[in-house]
Amino acid sequence: MVEKEDERGTAKRVEEFxxxxxxxxxxxxxxxxxNERLRYQIVQLEEVQKSRExxxxxxxxxxxxxxxxxxxxxxxxxxxxxxIQQVEAxxxxxxxxxxxxxxxxxxLANLYIAxxxxxxxxxYREVLQVITEIIINLIGAEEFAVxxxxxxxxxxxxxVSEGMDEKGLPSVEVGDGIIGQMAKTGExxxxxxxxxxxxxINHPIVCIPLKIKEHVIGVIVIYKLxxxxxxxxxxxxxxxxxxxxxxxxAIFSSKLYSESERKLSTIQGFIDLLTK
Amino acid sequence: MSRYKVLVVxxxxxxxxxxxxxxxxxRELTIVEANDGVDGLKKLSTESFDLIxxxxxxxxxxxxxxxxxxxxxxxxxxxxxxxxxxxxxxxDRQRALALGANAYITKPIxxxxxxxxxxxxLSLQA
Numbered sequence: 001m002v003e004k005e006d007e008r009g010t011a012k013r014v015e016e017f018x019x020x021x022x023x024x025x026x027x028x029x030x031x032x033x034x035n036e037r038l039r040y041q042i043v044q045l046e047e048v049q050k051s052r053e054x055x056x057x058x059x060x061x062x063x064x065x066x067x068x069x070x071x072x073x074x075x076x077x078x079x080x081x082x083x084i085q086q087v088e089a090x091x092x093x094x095x096x097x098x099x100x101x102x103x104x105x106x107x108l109a110n111l112y113i114a115x116x117x118x119x120x121x122x123x124y125r126e127v128l129q130v131i132t133e134i135i136i137n138l139i140g141a142e143e144f145a146v147x148x149x150x151x152x153x154x155x156x157x158x159x160v161s162e163g164m165d166e167k168g169l170p171s172v173e174v175g176d177g178i179i180g181q182m183a184k185t186g187e188x189x190x191x192x193x194x195x196x197x198x199x200x201i202n203h204p205i206v207c208i209p210l211k212i213k214e215h216v217i218g219v220i221v222i223y224k225l226x227x228x229x230x231x232x233x234x235x236x237x238x239x240x241x242x243x244x245x246x247x248x249x250a251i252f253s254s255k256l257y258s259e260s261e262r263k264l265s266t267i268q269g270f271i272d273l274l275t276k
Numbered sequence: 277m278s279r280y281k282v283l284v285v286x287x288x289x290x291x292x293x294x295x296x297x298x299x300x301x302x303r304e305l306t307i308v309e310a311n312d313g314v315d316g317l318k319k320l321s322t323e324s325f326d327l328i329x330x331x332x333x334x335x336x337x338x339x340x341x342x343x344x345x346x347x348x349x350x351x352x353x354x355x356x357x358x359x360x361x362x363x364x365x366x367x368d369r370q371r372a373l374a375l376g377a378n379a380y381i382t383k384p385i386x387x388x389x390x391x392x393x394x395x396x397x398l399s400l401q402a
Contacts (some may be wrong), residue, residue: 136362233384
Protein backbone atom coordinates (compact mmCIF):
# COMPACT_ATOMS: atom_id res chain seq x y z
CA MET A 1 0.00 0.00 0.00
CA VAL A 2 2.74 2.33 0.99
CA GLU A 3 4.63 1.28 -2.12
CA LYS A 4 1.71 2.13 -4.32
CA GLU A 5 1.46 5.54 -2.78
CA ASP A 6 5.23 6.09 -3.32
CA GLU A 7 4.90 5.08 -6.95
CA ARG A 8 2.02 7.50 -7.39
CA GLY A 9 4.08 10.28 -5.70
CA THR A 10 7.05 9.56 -7.93
CA ALA A 11 4.91 9.58 -11.04
CA LYS A 12 3.41 12.84 -9.98
CA ARG A 13 6.81 14.39 -9.44
CA VAL A 14 7.98 13.04 -12.79
CA GLU A 15 4.91 14.52 -14.32
CA GLU A 16 5.62 17.86 -12.58
CA PHE A 17 9.26 17.71 -13.66
CA UNK A 18 8.24 17.03 -17.22
CA UNK A 19 5.85 19.92 -17.04
CA UNK A 20 8.62 22.15 -15.74
CA UNK A 21 11.03 20.80 -18.35
CA UNK A 22 8.45 21.37 -21.03
CA UNK A 23 7.91 24.92 -19.87
CA UNK A 24 11.68 25.37 -19.73
CA UNK A 25 11.92 24.10 -23.29
CA UNK A 26 9.16 26.49 -24.38
CA UNK A 27 10.87 29.36 -22.56
CA UNK A 28 14.15 28.46 -24.22
CA UNK A 29 12.35 28.41 -27.56
CA UNK A 30 10.91 31.83 -26.79
CA UNK A 31 14.35 33.10 -25.80
CA UNK A 32 15.80 31.78 -29.03
CA UNK A 33 13.02 33.45 -31.03
CA UNK A 34 13.55 36.69 -29.14
CA ASN A 35 17.25 36.41 -29.75
CA GLU A 36 16.60 35.87 -33.41
CA ARG A 37 14.26 38.82 -33.52
CA LEU A 38 16.76 41.03 -31.74
CA ARG A 39 19.52 39.94 -34.07
CA TYR A 40 17.33 40.80 -36.98
CA GLN A 41 16.61 44.21 -35.43
CA ILE A 42 20.33 44.77 -34.90
CA VAL A 43 21.01 43.95 -38.53
CA GLN A 44 18.24 46.32 -39.55
CA LEU A 45 19.55 49.06 -37.30
CA GLU A 46 23.05 48.51 -38.63
CA GLU A 47 21.71 48.86 -42.13
CA VAL A 48 19.85 52.02 -41.20
CA GLN A 49 22.94 53.37 -39.58
CA LYS A 50 24.97 52.39 -42.56
CA SER A 51 22.45 53.99 -44.87
CA ARG A 52 22.60 57.14 -42.68
CA GLU A 53 26.37 57.14 -42.72
CA UNK A 54 26.48 57.07 -46.50
CA UNK A 55 24.62 60.41 -46.97
CA UNK A 56 26.90 62.05 -44.40
CA UNK A 57 29.90 61.25 -46.49
CA UNK A 58 28.09 62.53 -49.62
CA UNK A 59 27.27 65.80 -47.72
CA UNK A 60 30.97 66.32 -47.24
CA UNK A 61 31.42 66.10 -50.96
CA UNK A 62 28.64 68.56 -51.46
CA UNK A 63 30.21 70.87 -48.89
CA UNK A 64 33.49 70.57 -50.73
CA UNK A 65 31.71 71.32 -53.95
CA UNK A 66 29.93 74.25 -52.35
CA UNK A 67 33.24 75.54 -51.01
CA UNK A 68 34.67 75.31 -54.49
CA UNK A 69 31.59 77.03 -55.89
CA UNK A 70 31.90 79.80 -53.30
CA UNK A 71 35.55 80.22 -54.22
CA UNK A 72 34.56 80.36 -57.87
CA UNK A 73 31.86 82.91 -57.14
CA UNK A 74 34.27 84.96 -55.02
CA UNK A 75 36.70 84.98 -57.93
CA UNK A 76 33.87 85.98 -60.27
CA UNK A 77 32.80 88.70 -57.83
CA UNK A 78 36.35 90.02 -57.67
CA UNK A 79 36.53 89.95 -61.45
CA UNK A 80 33.19 91.79 -61.71
CA UNK A 81 34.29 94.36 -59.12
CA UNK A 82 37.55 94.87 -61.02
CA UNK A 83 35.53 95.27 -64.21
CA ILE A 84 33.18 97.75 -62.50
CA GLN A 85 36.19 99.75 -61.31
CA GLN A 86 37.59 99.62 -64.83
CA VAL A 87 34.24 100.74 -66.29
CA GLU A 88 33.94 103.51 -63.70
CA ALA A 89 37.46 104.69 -64.58
CA UNK A 90 36.51 104.58 -68.26
CA UNK A 91 33.30 106.49 -67.47
CA UNK A 92 35.26 109.16 -65.65
CA UNK A 93 37.67 109.32 -68.53
CA UNK A 94 34.76 109.64 -70.98
CA UNK A 95 33.16 112.32 -68.82
CA UNK A 96 36.42 114.28 -68.73
CA UNK A 97 36.86 113.80 -72.46
CA UNK A 98 33.27 114.96 -72.99
CA UNK A 99 33.94 118.14 -71.00
CA UNK A 100 37.16 118.71 -72.95
CA UNK A 101 35.45 118.11 -76.30
CA UNK A 102 32.56 120.34 -75.26
CA UNK A 103 35.03 123.10 -74.36
CA UNK A 104 36.89 122.59 -77.64
CA UNK A 105 33.57 122.65 -79.48
CA UNK A 106 32.67 125.94 -77.82
CA UNK A 107 36.08 127.38 -78.61
CA LEU A 108 35.82 126.30 -82.23
CA ALA A 109 32.37 127.86 -82.46
CA ASN A 110 33.77 131.10 -81.07
CA LEU A 111 36.71 130.99 -83.48
CA TYR A 112 34.33 130.30 -86.36
CA ILE A 113 32.13 133.25 -85.47
CA ALA A 114 35.14 135.53 -85.00
CA UNK A 115 36.49 134.47 -88.39
CA UNK A 116 33.05 134.78 -90.02
CA UNK A 117 32.55 138.27 -88.61
CA UNK A 118 36.02 139.41 -89.71
CA UNK A 119 35.24 138.50 -93.29
CA UNK A 120 31.59 139.59 -93.22
CA UNK A 121 32.36 143.11 -94.41
CA UNK A 122 34.67 145.01 -96.76
CA UNK A 123 34.18 148.25 -94.86
CA TYR A 124 37.49 149.20 -93.26
CA ARG A 125 35.88 150.83 -90.18
CA GLU A 126 33.58 147.86 -89.68
CA VAL A 127 36.52 145.46 -89.84
CA LEU A 128 38.29 147.46 -87.13
CA GLN A 129 35.05 147.40 -85.11
CA VAL A 130 34.83 143.60 -85.41
CA ILE A 131 38.48 143.26 -84.31
CA THR A 132 37.69 145.47 -81.30
CA GLU A 133 34.64 143.37 -80.42
CA ILE A 134 36.61 140.14 -80.66
CA ILE A 135 39.36 141.47 -78.41
CA ILE A 136 36.83 142.67 -75.80
CA ASN A 137 34.28 139.86 -75.92
CA LEU A 138 36.41 136.83 -76.66
CA ILE A 139 39.81 137.70 -75.24
CA GLY A 140 38.57 139.93 -72.44
CA ALA A 141 40.87 142.93 -72.89
CA GLU A 142 40.03 146.31 -71.36
CA GLU A 143 42.82 148.49 -72.75
CA PHE A 144 44.27 147.79 -76.17
CA ALA A 145 45.04 149.26 -79.58
CA VAL A 146 45.55 148.26 -83.19
CA UNK A 147 48.61 149.80 -84.84
CA UNK A 148 49.03 149.61 -88.60
CA UNK A 149 52.23 149.98 -90.57
CA UNK A 150 52.60 153.11 -92.64
CA UNK A 151 54.62 151.95 -95.65
CA UNK A 152 55.99 155.42 -96.36
CA UNK A 153 57.36 156.09 -92.88
CA UNK A 154 57.92 152.43 -91.84
CA UNK A 155 56.21 153.30 -88.56
CA UNK A 156 53.35 151.69 -86.70
CA UNK A 157 50.50 154.13 -86.05
CA UNK A 158 47.40 153.57 -83.90
CA UNK A 159 44.19 153.32 -85.94
CA VAL A 160 41.85 152.17 -83.17
CA SER A 161 42.03 151.92 -79.41
CA GLU A 162 39.80 150.90 -76.52
CA GLY A 163 39.99 152.07 -72.91
CA MET A 164 42.80 154.51 -73.75
CA ASP A 165 43.38 157.67 -75.74
CA GLU A 166 44.48 156.94 -79.29
CA LYS A 167 46.58 160.12 -79.34
CA GLY A 168 48.55 158.97 -76.32
CA LEU A 169 49.76 155.90 -78.13
CA PRO A 170 53.28 155.91 -79.48
CA SER A 171 54.32 155.95 -83.10
CA VAL A 172 56.67 152.98 -83.23
CA GLU A 173 59.40 152.44 -85.77
CA VAL A 174 59.75 148.84 -86.96
CA GLY A 175 62.54 147.22 -84.93
CA ASP A 176 62.23 149.60 -81.96
CA GLY A 177 61.33 148.21 -78.54
CA ILE A 178 59.08 145.24 -77.94
CA ILE A 179 56.36 146.42 -80.33
CA GLY A 180 58.80 147.27 -83.13
CA GLN A 181 60.68 144.02 -82.64
CA MET A 182 57.52 141.91 -82.88
CA ALA A 183 56.52 143.80 -86.03
CA LYS A 184 59.95 143.03 -87.44
CA THR A 185 60.14 139.36 -86.50
CA GLY A 186 56.45 138.54 -86.87
CA GLU A 187 56.41 136.66 -83.57
CA UNK A 188 53.72 136.84 -80.88
CA UNK A 189 54.71 138.35 -77.54
CA UNK A 190 53.07 137.55 -74.18
CA UNK A 191 53.81 138.36 -70.57
CA UNK A 192 52.96 135.29 -68.52
CA UNK A 193 53.23 136.81 -65.07
CA UNK A 194 50.48 139.40 -65.27
CA UNK A 195 50.52 140.12 -61.53
CA UNK A 196 54.00 141.61 -61.71
CA UNK A 197 53.24 143.66 -64.81
CA UNK A 198 53.80 147.40 -64.54
CA UNK A 199 51.83 149.32 -67.14
CA UNK A 200 54.17 150.70 -69.79
CA ILE A 201 52.94 152.10 -73.11
CA ASN A 202 56.02 150.72 -74.88
CA HIS A 203 55.80 147.36 -73.17
CA PRO A 204 52.33 145.77 -73.56
CA ILE A 205 51.29 142.46 -72.01
CA VAL A 206 50.47 141.14 -75.46
CA CYS A 207 51.77 142.11 -78.90
CA ILE A 208 50.37 140.23 -81.89
CA PRO A 209 51.72 141.00 -85.35
CA LEU A 210 49.03 141.09 -88.05
CA LYS A 211 50.50 139.03 -90.87
CA ILE A 212 49.61 138.15 -94.42
CA LYS A 213 51.87 135.17 -94.92
CA GLU A 214 55.16 136.59 -93.61
CA HIS A 215 54.35 140.20 -94.38
CA VAL A 216 53.49 142.19 -91.23
CA ILE A 217 50.93 144.95 -91.80
CA GLY A 218 50.47 145.98 -88.17
CA VAL A 219 50.17 144.82 -84.56
CA ILE A 220 47.57 144.41 -81.85
CA VAL A 221 48.81 145.55 -78.45
CA ILE A 222 47.01 144.80 -75.16
CA TYR A 223 47.81 146.70 -71.98
CA LYS A 224 45.12 145.56 -69.57
CA LEU A 225 42.66 142.68 -69.22
CA UNK A 226 39.16 142.92 -67.76
CA UNK A 227 39.14 142.89 -63.95
CA UNK A 228 37.54 139.41 -63.89
CA UNK A 229 40.22 137.97 -66.17
CA UNK A 230 43.39 137.19 -64.28
CA UNK A 231 45.27 135.16 -66.90
CA UNK A 232 45.10 133.96 -70.47
CA UNK A 233 43.10 130.87 -71.33
CA UNK A 234 44.25 128.23 -73.80
CA UNK A 235 41.74 129.47 -76.37
CA UNK A 236 43.22 132.97 -76.19
CA UNK A 237 46.43 131.81 -77.86
CA UNK A 238 44.35 130.26 -80.65
CA UNK A 239 42.42 133.51 -80.95
CA UNK A 240 45.66 135.46 -81.18
CA UNK A 241 46.82 133.18 -83.99
CA UNK A 242 43.46 133.58 -85.72
CA UNK A 243 43.58 137.34 -85.31
CA UNK A 244 47.14 137.48 -86.62
CA UNK A 245 46.04 135.93 -89.91
CA UNK A 246 42.36 136.70 -90.42
CA UNK A 247 42.35 140.24 -89.04
CA UNK A 248 45.33 141.09 -91.24
CA UNK A 249 43.61 139.74 -94.34
CA ALA A 250 40.34 141.47 -93.46
CA ILE A 251 42.09 144.80 -92.86
CA PHE A 252 44.15 144.48 -96.03
CA SER A 253 41.14 143.48 -98.18
CA SER A 254 38.92 146.25 -96.82
CA LYS A 255 41.68 148.83 -97.37
CA LEU A 256 42.18 147.63 -100.94
CA TYR A 257 38.43 147.67 -101.50
CA SER A 258 38.13 151.19 -100.09
CA GLU A 259 40.99 152.39 -102.33
CA SER A 260 39.53 150.72 -105.40
CA GLU A 261 36.12 152.19 -104.59
CA ARG A 262 37.72 155.61 -104.25
CA LYS A 263 39.60 155.20 -107.54
CA LEU A 264 36.46 153.92 -109.23
CA SER A 265 34.56 156.90 -107.96
CA THR A 266 37.31 159.24 -109.27
CA ILE A 267 37.35 157.55 -112.68
CA GLN A 268 33.55 157.65 -112.81
CA GLY A 269 33.79 161.36 -112.05
CA PHE A 270 36.22 161.87 -114.94
CA ILE A 271 34.04 159.83 -117.30
CA ASP A 272 31.00 161.84 -116.24
CA LEU A 273 32.93 165.08 -116.91
CA LEU A 274 34.13 163.89 -120.29
CA THR A 275 30.78 162.56 -121.45
CA LYS A 276 28.73 165.56 -120.33
CA MET B 277 10.43 120.94 -80.68
CA SER B 278 10.88 124.60 -79.61
CA ARG B 279 9.17 125.09 -76.31
CA TYR B 280 10.74 128.32 -75.08
CA LYS B 281 11.31 131.67 -76.70
CA VAL B 282 14.44 133.60 -75.77
CA LEU B 283 15.18 137.27 -76.45
CA VAL B 284 18.84 138.26 -76.90
CA VAL B 285 19.45 142.00 -76.51
CA UNK B 286 22.98 142.97 -77.58
CA UNK B 287 24.27 145.85 -79.69
CA UNK B 288 27.46 144.12 -80.88
CA UNK B 289 26.67 141.84 -83.86
CA UNK B 290 29.67 139.65 -83.06
CA UNK B 291 28.64 139.23 -79.46
CA UNK B 292 25.01 138.69 -80.42
CA UNK B 293 26.01 136.00 -82.87
CA UNK B 294 28.15 134.30 -80.21
CA UNK B 295 25.24 134.23 -77.75
CA UNK B 296 22.77 133.03 -80.38
CA UNK B 297 25.20 130.37 -81.57
CA UNK B 298 25.58 129.14 -78.00
CA UNK B 299 21.83 129.10 -77.32
CA UNK B 300 21.13 127.23 -80.55
CA UNK B 301 22.81 124.27 -78.93
CA UNK B 302 19.64 123.92 -76.84
CA ARG B 303 17.01 122.45 -79.14
CA GLU B 304 14.04 123.60 -77.10
CA LEU B 305 14.76 127.28 -77.78
CA THR B 306 13.58 129.75 -80.39
CA ILE B 307 15.80 132.81 -80.39
CA VAL B 308 14.85 136.38 -81.25
CA GLU B 309 17.50 139.10 -81.51
CA ALA B 310 17.32 142.78 -80.56
CA ASN B 311 19.96 145.47 -81.26
CA ASP B 312 19.51 147.49 -78.07
CA GLY B 313 17.21 148.10 -75.11
CA VAL B 314 14.57 149.98 -77.11
CA ASP B 315 14.45 147.29 -79.78
CA GLY B 316 14.26 144.73 -77.00
CA LEU B 317 11.29 146.47 -75.35
CA LYS B 318 9.54 146.69 -78.71
CA LYS B 319 9.90 142.96 -79.22
CA LEU B 320 8.78 142.26 -75.66
CA SER B 321 5.59 144.21 -76.29
CA THR B 322 4.69 142.27 -79.44
CA GLU B 323 5.81 138.76 -78.52
CA SER B 324 5.90 136.62 -75.43
CA PHE B 325 9.28 135.42 -74.09
CA ASP B 326 10.38 132.86 -71.51
CA LEU B 327 13.94 134.12 -71.00
CA ILE B 328 15.88 137.31 -71.70
CA UNK B 329 19.64 137.74 -72.24
CA UNK B 330 20.89 141.31 -72.25
CA UNK B 331 24.12 143.27 -72.34
CA UNK B 332 24.55 146.29 -70.04
CA UNK B 333 26.51 148.76 -72.15
CA UNK B 334 24.33 149.56 -75.13
CA UNK B 335 23.41 152.74 -76.97
CA UNK B 336 19.95 154.36 -76.68
CA UNK B 337 18.92 152.22 -73.69
CA UNK B 338 21.31 150.24 -71.51
CA UNK B 339 20.65 146.80 -70.12
CA UNK B 340 20.04 147.87 -66.53
CA UNK B 341 17.30 150.27 -67.57
CA UNK B 342 15.78 147.50 -69.67
CA UNK B 343 15.82 145.15 -66.66
CA UNK B 344 14.07 147.77 -64.51
CA UNK B 345 11.36 148.39 -67.13
CA UNK B 346 10.83 144.69 -67.79
CA UNK B 347 10.38 143.97 -64.09
CA UNK B 348 7.70 146.67 -63.84
CA UNK B 349 5.69 144.92 -66.56
CA UNK B 350 3.35 142.41 -64.91
CA UNK B 351 3.67 140.08 -67.91
CA UNK B 352 7.43 139.83 -67.43
CA UNK B 353 7.79 140.29 -63.69
CA UNK B 354 8.72 136.62 -63.30
CA UNK B 355 10.57 136.02 -66.59
CA UNK B 356 14.25 135.19 -65.91
CA UNK B 357 16.80 137.74 -67.09
CA UNK B 358 20.50 137.01 -67.69
CA UNK B 359 23.01 139.83 -67.87
CA UNK B 360 26.12 139.33 -70.02
CA UNK B 361 28.60 142.13 -69.56
CA UNK B 362 32.22 143.27 -69.38
CA UNK B 363 31.46 144.89 -65.99
CA UNK B 364 33.08 142.47 -63.56
CA UNK B 365 33.00 144.54 -60.37
CA UNK B 366 30.95 143.12 -57.51
CA UNK B 367 28.90 146.31 -57.10
CA ASP B 368 27.80 146.06 -60.76
CA ARG B 369 26.68 142.51 -60.18
CA GLN B 370 24.81 143.46 -56.99
CA ARG B 371 23.10 146.38 -58.72
CA ALA B 372 21.94 144.18 -61.59
CA LEU B 373 20.66 141.48 -59.25
CA ALA B 374 18.91 144.10 -57.09
CA LEU B 375 17.12 145.41 -60.17
CA GLY B 376 15.77 141.94 -60.83
CA ALA B 377 18.33 140.09 -62.96
CA ASN B 378 18.47 136.36 -62.23
CA ALA B 379 22.00 135.63 -63.47
CA TYR B 380 25.11 137.70 -64.16
CA ILE B 381 27.71 136.46 -66.63
CA THR B 382 30.90 138.40 -67.26
CA LYS B 383 32.89 138.59 -70.50
CA PRO B 384 35.01 137.23 -72.08
CA ILE B 385 32.21 135.09 -73.31
CA UNK B 386 32.12 131.46 -72.24
CA UNK B 387 29.62 129.44 -74.22
CA UNK B 388 29.25 126.85 -71.46
CA UNK B 389 28.10 129.47 -68.95
CA UNK B 390 25.46 130.81 -71.32
CA UNK B 391 24.11 127.32 -72.01
CA UNK B 392 24.13 126.43 -68.29
CA UNK B 393 22.31 129.65 -67.36
CA UNK B 394 19.60 129.04 -69.96
CA UNK B 395 19.15 125.42 -68.92
CA UNK B 396 19.04 126.26 -65.21
CA UNK B 397 16.58 129.11 -65.54
CA LEU B 398 14.27 127.13 -67.84
CA SER B 399 14.75 123.93 -65.80
CA LEU B 400 15.96 122.01 -68.83
CA GLN B 401 17.93 118.78 -68.65
CA ALA B 402 21.43 118.72 -70.11
